[in-house]
């Protein structure tokens with residue numbers, strides 16, 4: 001059993017509100033370097049764990065985070081995997097759920113915690129939520145249960161809840177309780193005690209080694225349906241040069257209009273090698289194709305059910321699979337199964 005001092009955690013600071021200050025000239029929030037964080041959370045220095053940090057330079061607002069940056073994050077973890085017991089990624093909240101989803105597919109057989117956190121208010125402000133989020137994220141990354149990491153998964157810790165990263169979605173641009181995991185319960189909750197729900201956590205087979213997948217194909221699109229959608233729009237998206245994967249955000253349990261032109265366009269895309277994934281635009285619940293006529297015809301055309309994937313987990317999964325495989329069968333098979341706990345089976 002390791003002592004506190006022997007538990008080592010790497011904090012990877014990528015940017016986001018948690019490390020931002022107000023520019024005195026423009027009044028807008030601008031990123032600063034990592035020293036700002038330790039200045040404002042002196043508790044970090046006395047934590048008792050062996051804490052190390054690495055900072056992106058320049059740091060990024062998470063709106064500027066893309067697959068190239070995900071690969072850099074994964075490489076930092078890969079290169080230092082044997083040196084640390086856990087990893088905390090400080091990240092802007094706006095695209096945190098995308099990054100967490102992407103990382104969950106990239107880090108196959110992950111056996112150590114990778115906890116993403118950030119804040120709604122900059123850490124320098126008195127009422128910041130960043131201090132608690134950061135301190136507890138570190139505690140979770142360092143937690144050992146039964147001689148093994150308590151949560152060897154890519155997770156988001158925010159406002160007293162630890163949720164699986166690829167199940168999580170940003171729900172509020174206002175509240176401290178900014179994230180939710182609508183289709184999977186939290187992996188841990190924080191009150192007086194840190195309570196882990198072991199039966200909900202994925203544990204990798206011990207003998208399996210970390211494999212880091214580093215290819216993404218960004219030739220994907222999300223088409224969100226709305227009543228009155230017209231063919232020109234649908235066609236413009238489907239005819240995008242080089243498009244290989246399309247996510248349709250459908251109504252309710254996976255329903256779409258049964259206009260002939262709509263089905264013809266989908267059929268044509270699939271016939272020319274495109275992959276279409278059906279994901280519900282409802283914040284919670286699952287696609288169940290075939291329940292209504294309005295989804296049966298899409299199923300007949302070869303549209304794949306995204307089941308209860310979040311939008312973030314679906315677009316990153318599609319980019320990951322298109323980057324990883326060229327075989328249509330392999331991509332379809334992987335879309336139909338859970339790679340890292342992202343869908344209910």
Ligand code: ASP
Nearest residue numbers: 016017061062092093094
């Ligand atoms: N725009 C910021 C970002 O996502 C917001 C935040 O950190 O909460 O980087």
